[in-house]
Amino acid sequence: MKEIFTATIWQEGKWYIAQCREFEIASQGSTKEEALENLTEAIEAHFAPPVATLVPEVIAFEAEVEPWALVDADARASGDRVD
Numbered sequence: 001m002k003e004i005f006t007a008t009i010w011q012e013g014k015w016y017i018a019q020c021r022e023f024e025i026a027s028q029g030s031t032k033e034e035a036l037e038n039l040t041e042a043i044e045a046h047f048a049p050p051v052a053t054l055v056p057e058v059i060a061f062e063a064e065v066e067p068w069a070l071v072d073a074d075a076r077a078s079g080d081r082v083d
Contacts (some may be wrong), residue, residue, distance in 0.1 A: 007039055 006021045018035035019026040027042045029035035
């Protein structure tokens with residue numbers, strides 16, 4: 001699906017910077033056209049579904065912890081104050 005985005009383009013030294021106004025995505029190029037092409041590629045890569053090159057292995061393990069540590073960890077995770 002193609003979408004229309006807007007960009008601001010300016011020159012910094014020998015580089016043209018293209019920044020998408022709808023998202024915090026920017027790119028650069030030696031010409032305005034190259035900067036826009038690179039911005040297009042960056043936006044397409046940003047919204048492409050992730051592809052894992054390696055499937056991670058999930059491993060269950062045990063560790064000895066004191067019971068109070070688990071209570072403190074649960075409180076921190078929920079945002080409660082731990083004194």
